[in-house]
Amino acid sequence: MFEIFNVLIPNIMEVVANEFFRSGMAYIGAGIAVTTGFGTGIGQGIAAAKAVEAVGRQPEAAGKITSTMLIGQAVAETTGLYGLIIAFILTGK
Amino acid sequence: MIDNILDYILNLPVYFVTSLGIILFLIILSIWVGSYVSKLDVRDKPNKFVTVIIQFIDFFNSYVKSYIGKHWKFVTPIALTLALYVAISNMSGIFGLEAPTKFTAITFSLSIISFFVVQITGFISQSWKHFLGIFQPIWILFPLNIVSEFTPILSMALRLFGNIVSGSVILLLVYKLTGWASVLVAPAFHVIFDIGFGLVQTLVLVLLTIIFASTKINEDDLNFEN
Numbered sequence: 001m002f003e004i005f006n007v008l009i010p011n012i013m014e015v016v017a018n019e020f021f022r023s024g025m026a027y028i029g030a031g032i033a034v035t036t037g038f039g040t041g042i043g044q045g046i047a048a049a050k051a052v053e054a055v056g057r058q059p060e061a062a063g064k065i066t067s068t069m070l071i072g073q074a075v076a077e078t079t080g081l082y083g084l085i086i087a088f089i090l091t092g093k
Numbered sequence: 094m095i096d097n098i099l100d101y102i103l104n105l106p107v108y109f110v111t112s113l114g115i116i117l118f119l120i121i122l123s124i125w126v127g128s129y130v131s132k133l134d135v136r137d138k139p140n141k142f143v144t145v146i147i148q149f150i151d152f153f154n155s156y157v158k159s160y161i162g163k164h165w166k167f168v169t170p171i172a173l174t175l176a177l178y179v180a181i182s183n184m185s186g187i188f189g190l191e192a193p194t195k196f197t198a199i200t201f202s203l204s205i206i207s208f209f210v211v212q213i214t215g216f217i218s219q220s221w222k223h224f225l226g227i228f229q230p231i232w233i234l235f236p237l238n239i240v241s242e243f244t245p246i247l248s249m250a251l252r253l254f255g256n257i258v259s260g261s262v263i264l265l266l267v268y269k270l271t272g273w274a275s276v277l278v279a280p281a282f283h284v285i286f287d288i289g290f291g292l293v294q295t296l297v298l299v300l301l302t303i304i305f306a307s308t309k310i311n312e313d314d315l316n317f318e319n
Binding site: 070071074077078082085088 | 252255300
């Protein structure tokens, strides 16, 4: 099904598998790896929305709600950081 | 053989020396505060700096006691040492030093210390029945329980490393972008990334250690022993 690329790509660019090609592909991979922050942003935004709603419902518990929200978001941020670490490793290649 | 040892000591990376400097600062501070407090009478009033430190240690003691209960005197010193070391070394960016927690050698060492604190707290509290805890609640879940004991090592180390490294990379980009105007722009970034994220990650690491340790103790099914 994908054999059409065998005919198309050598007419567009010269593909020689030397170290420049590998390094370029590594940079493309690093760019794709950072998009794991998409889910992290959505999840942390929903957590912050629920925290703001809880403060609006009971304003005298604002200190405890804020510190609990910060701790929960710091734990949920780890999965987005894994993508960043992969990107750091790949840009060194 | 002396040649090898001297060669190793004189060629250490710079972040080891920074880390040793931070520990030296903490040792001198602790010895000074300890000797000051031990010479106080009951009726004297300490000066303001020592009062703040006494209140902070009191707050930390009661915080750990509310999670752990009877063996709080074992966990509190190591938890406070971890907290002070990680807090000061995350914030060394504003003093012009290179933060030691920017390197995985140091974050993995801290995470292994936390693993040992959790396991030894469980052993002190339950004394050989602690190793049967892996087979609870059903013995079929044995591989999953083994994996979930060792995974916090990886995740705590990478969480601390990733937060501090990304902060320092963004600050490097800001300094390169605004050449001479970084005197006006960079302090805001320093406050957010170095102080803000540094303190939050300290809190998360120490809190996770204390919470993991509190799930391992099972004295009479309650933690309410004072």
